Amino acid sequence: MPQMNMVQALNLALRQEMARDPDVLLLGEDVGRDGGVFRISEGLQEEFGVARVIDTPLAESGIVGAALGMSLYGLRPVAEIQFMGFIYAAFDQLCSHAARMRSRSRGRFTCPLVVRTPYGAGIKAPELHEESTEALFCHMPGIKVVIPSGPYSAKGLLTAAIRDPDPVIFLEPTRLYRLIREEVPAEEYTVPLGKAKCAREGGDVTVIAWGSMVERTLKATEGYRVDLLDLQTISPFDEEAILTSARKTGRVVIVQEAAETCGFGAELAATIAARAILHLRAPILRVAGFDVTMPLPKLEDYYIPSVERIRKALDEVLKY
Amino acid sequence: MPQMNMVQALNLALRQEMARDPDVLLLGEDVGRDGGVFRISEGLQEEFGVARVIDTPLAESGIVGAALGMSLYGLRPVAEIQFMGFIYAAFDQLCSHAARMRSRSRGRFTCPLVVRTPYGAGIKAPELHEESTEALFCHMPGIKVVIPSGPYSAKGLLTAAIRDPDPVIFLEPTRLYRLIREEVPAEEYTVPLGKAKCAREGGDVTVIAWGSMVERTLKATEGYRVDLLDLQTISPFDEEAILTSARKTGRVVIVQEAAETCGFGAELAATIAARAILHLRAPILRVAGFDVTMPLPKLEDYYIPSVERIRKALDEVLKY
Amino acid sequence: MPEEIIGSCAVKRLNILDPQGNADENLLPPLNGQDIRRLYELLVLSRTFDGRALALQREGRLGTYPSILGQEAAQVGSAFALEKSDWVFPSFREMGMHITLGYPMHLLYQYWAGDERGLATPTGLNILPICVAVGTHIPHAVGAAMAASYRGDRNAVVCYFGDGATSKGDFHEGLNMAGVFRAPVVFICQNNQWAISVPFDRQTAAPSLAQKAWGYGFEGIQVDGNDIFAVYRATRTALEKARNGGGPTFIECHTYRIADHTTADDASRYRPPEEVADWREKDPILRLRRFMTQRHLWDEAYERHVQEEATAAVDEAVHRAESAPKPAATEIFDYTNAELSPRQQRQRKEVG
Amino acid sequence: MPEEIIGSCAVKRLNILDPQGNADENLLPPLNGQDIRRLYELLVLSRTFDGRALALQREGRLGTYPSILGQEAAQVGSAFALEKSDWVFPSFREMGMHITLGYPMHLLYQYWAGDERGLATPTGLNILPICVAVGTHIPHAVGAAMAASYRGDRNAVVCYFGDGATSKGDFHEGLNMAGVFRAPVVFICQNNQWAISVPFDRQTAAPSLAQKAWGYGFEGIQVDGNDIFAVYRATRTALEKARNGGGPTFIECHTYRIADHTTADDASRYRPPEEVADWREKDPILRLRRFMTQRHLWDEAYERHVQEEATAAVDEAVHRAESAPKPAATEIFDYTNAELSPRQQRQRKEVG
Ligand SMILES: Cc1ncc(C[n+]2csc(CCOP(=O)(O)OP(=O)(O)O)c2C)c(N)n1
Numbered sequence A, B: 001m002p003q004m005n006m007v008q009a010l011n012l013a014l015r016q017e018m019a020r021d022p023d024v025l026l027l028g029e030d031v032g033r034d035g036g037v038f039r040i041s042e043g044l045q046e047e048f049g050v051a052r053v054i055d056t057p058l059a060e061s062g063i064v065g066a067a068l069g070m071s072l073y074g075l076r077p078v079a080e081i082q083f084m085g086f087i088y089a090a091f092d093q094l095c096s097h098a099a100r101m102r103s104r105s106r107g108r109f110t111c112p113l114v115v116r117t118p119y120g121a122g123i124k125a126p127e128l129h130e131e132s133t134e135a136l137f138c139h140m141p142g143i144k145v146v147i148p149s150g151p152y153s154a155k156g157l158l159t160a161a162i163r164d165p166d167p168v169i170f171l172e173p174t175r176l177y178r179l180i181r182e183e184v185p186a187e188e189y190t191v192p193l194g195k196a197k198c199a200r201e202g203g204d205v206t207v208i209a210w211g212s213m214v215e216r217t218l219k220a221t222e223g224y225r226v227d228l229l230d231l232q233t234i235s236p237f238d239e240e241a242i243l244t245s246a247r248k249t250g251r252v253v254i255v256q257e258a259a260e261t262c263g264f265g266a267e268l269a270a271t272i273a274a275r276a277i278l279h280l281r282a283p284i285l286r287v288a289g290f291d292v293t294m295p296l297p298k299l300e301d302y303y304i305p306s307v308e309r310i311r312k313a314l315d316e317v318l319k320y
Numbered sequence C, D: 001m002p003e004e005i006i007g008s009c010a011v012k013r014l015n016i017l018d019p020q021g022n023a024d025e026n027l028l029p030p031l032n033g034q035d036i037r038r039l040y041e042l043l044v045l046s047r048t049f050d051g052r053a054l055a056l057q058r059e060g061r062l063g064t065y066p067s068i069l070g071q072e073a074a075q076v077g078s079a080f081a082l083e084k085s086d087w088v089f090p091s092f093r094e095m096g097m098h099i100t101l102g103y104p105m106h107l108l109y110q111y112w113a114g115d116e117r118g119l120a121t122p123t124g125l126n127i128l129p130i131c132v133a134v135g136t137h138i139p140h141a142v143g144a145a146m147a148a149s150y151r152g153d154r155n156a157v158v159c160y161f162g163d164g165a166t167s168k169g170d171f172h173e174g175l176n177m178a179g180v181f182r183a184p185v186v187f188i189c190q191n192n193q194w195a196i197s198v199p200f201d202r203q204t205a206a207p208s209l210a211q212k213a214w215g216y217g218f219e220g221i222q223v224d225g226n227d228i229f230a231v232y233r234a235t236r237t238a239l240e241k242a243r244n245g246g247g248p249t250f251i252e253c254h255t256y257r258i259a260d261h262t263t264a265d266d267a268s269r270y271r272p273p274e275e276v277a278d279w280r281e282k283d284p285i286l287r288l289r290r291f292m293t294q295r296h297l298w299d300e301a302y303e304r305h306v307q308e309e310a311t312a313a314v315d316e317a318v319h320r321a322e323s324a325p326k327p328a329a330t331e332i333f334d335y336t337n338a339e340l341s342p343r344q345q346r347q348r349k350e351v352g
């Protein structure tokens, strides 16, 4: 099986889905000629033409809105928002329309649409280039939120997202784009949406992470006996996997890059506190970004949950 | 002391703050001549002139962005978004700018800005007129989120919000605008931001609610011995009050109008699960809206947490 | 070298039928007597539908409702130019369009009574759900038009909105993209002079909306929106252009909202009654009737017939709407996603 | 009645100084020799600052950096027309404006090295922080201009952005509001022909950006953005108009991004080298130098002096920026809100 990084895996997923289904097309800023600022769509305009790999004007709401219109017509557009920090301009389109069109039309019109965007910190980039506000999109019934943590899951999840009948926000951890290489099947495959992956098994603590934090959490949990759940999809998320593990271990640590308050970790803790609390022996701890404006590069390392902070939380829950 | 409903209390707060401080001005769609679609700014354009009560074009991002620019210049604008369902278009301005300007400029520029908007269900209005997505704004460090539950708190909190040095999103429960009348001081006063109010005291269960749900939760908890905390501000929220009560009662029920997943109740549950779990005897229950698109009037009553659903949760935690 | 003119634009207004019912023969579109009667009947039906909606609302049988009174020609005239296979992205005040295209009236009543089943467009029609969030559907229309081009379909896309919508960012992003991609889309703006209480001259400092199209590199035209022939002609021309690869057109229908903004509004708070009275004189139905009278297409008996048919159709629609079975509580779940998550399944059990 | 013209517009382009350094005497703004030398020195300083930034970035001493190469005249010429008390809302590629207004260069280097302390504008200057989210600062400028009017201040507001920004909804909402409220704001668009890899003609189908202003009911003008006199003159005229209650103006500076989009970009992937070579011929500094040579305002000795001064100033700025003490970890908390919440206080203790 070939070794790939996440950029190559995503590129291959797009290429294969485009080859397979003429309704799949790409649009976004600089996705065509330039191949995307991270080169995710490199070579695809040459291969599939300018009508299928569309460089758009600089207009995030317009991009998502137009992609949505394409999906209503029956296509399966994959829109790119250049960085997650610029998706806020498309918030209305996602929340008021993509999430609701199926419901509004009682199923007559649907939006099989994927919005891809690089997210997360650790790349020493300018303001708004390192956001991790995935939780916002999990409070929008009707939308799915998918976050791979490595090349293998990236390819399988993106393929599944493109084939999904509903709108999917697909967040790509920028820091990991070229950091991890692993074996990735050259053929098409899907990784099912809504299912967590057990990235490490052990019995003492349930550790839950997703996307950019999985790699770091794997490091941090070395030498500990933990169940490390990589959520892969956070909306809808794999309640069963989480509850099963939490009930077994009685200790939970959640690792989230985003600011602590109202991050996705809150939902996980609340779910466990409602449905597994009698099995717990320790407080549910969140290791998270702080409740501050995401800092610029000089200070960002203080913000991002570190291996040390994760270990401190593990040691803390293990005291009980 | 005069009896007032929330509309009158809010109107009085605006009038008094405008009289007190020439830097306070209002802008939004239909806020001037028409006095606002809910009449919150009734009479204010007559009194303070068209330069201070400004009818804007139909452009939510522009309204919030322009208000923000005014606040940077040194004014204290109060912008109205006609319904919360239309604030998503201003999400970028709130999240990328209002929340960050102080940090970005290291304190050189600040945004003493209030964005008022009616929110919440139960008024049999069209689509997007009954949103309760307050949690989204609690995941934006730098922004405060304030939600009154009655005329008295509405007046005092709005006054405090206008005087606050940072941006405040002020959510007004539409269903309660004219439902509750109570004594409201004719003079100026503030209700401090960030502090919960104990709306009912009892020792068996801690019940937490805010805004539109307080009135209903008061009804539902009649005959129960509960601490009912009305949060009043949800960002930042009164952790101390919540933890103190939760440690005392050992049972927690959270009542939230918004869709369950990733609503603000999740943060409350997570906070308690991290810092008071050893005192709990029962699961932390959320009574919340369902994870569906907010229904139109014919079905909305099935969506909004009912007295029955709240009581069911109380009875459930009381079993432990 | 110094100051040089690098471009110029003139914005036109099209008017064919004047308030007295006189038409400019050169511009009159090729419609036969039957077509014209059909147009008239659709106008009357739309107005009848609308009047009934207002009455039902007063009786508490409908929710908040936005009247189309005075704007019927802009809606019927434009929709009449469409093919069944075209795609339509409405705002919330174009029930005359729905009626013209054969969207079942009982569904419209159901929707305005607060029942989303009213937005399940029957197959065979490509009318998107009513869009409440002003202007936000404009990019959808552009995307759909790009999709039609991509597929090589000869479908055109029509997008309706009001003067207020032209202030929204999505209007701009949508129109700009339509220009860049030469999308086969026709933007039909009903400039009814008001956005709730905000008059046109506070909505924009531009003297016309049509001129905004120049900034997007395509043609904008103003038409007398109470002149059904002008609306029809401009729409047909634009649709043909779109189908033939000529790209988008912006049509400003200059009309007037005779009624309150919605049943929740009281326009007398902000609007001079004389203005309303002036515009009543320019009534689109009256105008067509005068034209038809001149051409012997109209008489009292015909009028009675048309009114009776309209009333009967509306009665029937109200009846159908009101005798629809109550939606089940579990309906709130069934269209959120293609498949429910385990959590949604659990929640669904709670309601029934 | 039929088709009538209801409005028309012509869009102008202003050019005073040609690439050979010849000027149109009638249009030349009233600048004396000292002013002109000052302009030249600012151009050279801006370019020196920029070149050093690129060098520092290559050495890993700066983060991603967007070069202003080729756009210096548009920035220096416009900023030179401002008063100190005016308010400026920049985008991210106007360091020539910062330098002209006396914004400390070491702060700019600090900022581009990833330290937010670089955006703490010194008191006395009203330059807002660099705005990374394209176009989103435009409504702020409009609001500030409305605030200046409201206060009765004679301050004008200037807002800078690129061609790409004109596609954003916030551009539209901001300009439309500026028109409606006749806000004292000048929009300065640096149309450098590219938005990363997207060329101007894929950004909009309109042949000029200046013409977009017509849709907002105020004047738009294109200037040769590499002609510092044209830029200065147009800006001064617009500022005077703004101060005198004449409302907003849109100025399109027709210029070119000679460098890659940023240091993270490789423009050779998408852009023909001949195009870049053509534009190098139109270099704004060369052009002013030719003009000054004709007028005996420039000679080799002067050039050496100007270059030396610029280098020294840049050396000093780099030194100051790099010898600034490291920011404390707790700094990440200290500007989020005026006061920290109990939770933020707890978190703050975790980092130090
Ligand atoms: C984005 C958005 N903002 C505000 C509203 C509330 N609102 C409903 S209709 C309307 C005015 C619309 O004016 P216009 O576009 O001219 O359409 P008209 O009502 O005149 O048909 C407003 C402000 C809304 N529905 N959507």
Ligand SMILES: Cc1ncc(C[n+]2csc(CCOP(=O)(O)OP(=O)(O)O)c2C)c(N)n1
Residues within 6 Å of the ligand: A029, A058, A060, A082, A086, D093, D132, D133, D134, D135, D161, D162, D163, D164, D165, D166, D192, D194, D195, D196, D257, D261
């Ligand atoms: C809202 C937003 N979308 C995308 C980006 C990423 N981005 C940074 S600069 C740029 C192009 C900007 O083009 P233009 O406005 O012409 O300015 P220029 O870079 O040419 O100075 C893009 C797409 C961004 N910063 N902000």
Ligand SMILES: [Mg+2]
Residues within 6 Å of the ligand: C162, C163, C164, C190, C191, C192, C193, C194, C195, C196
């Ligand atoms: Mg209107």
Ligand SMILES: [Mg+2]
Residues within 6 Å of the ligand: D162, D163, D164, D190, D191, D192, D193, D194, D195, D196
């Ligand atoms: Mg550019």
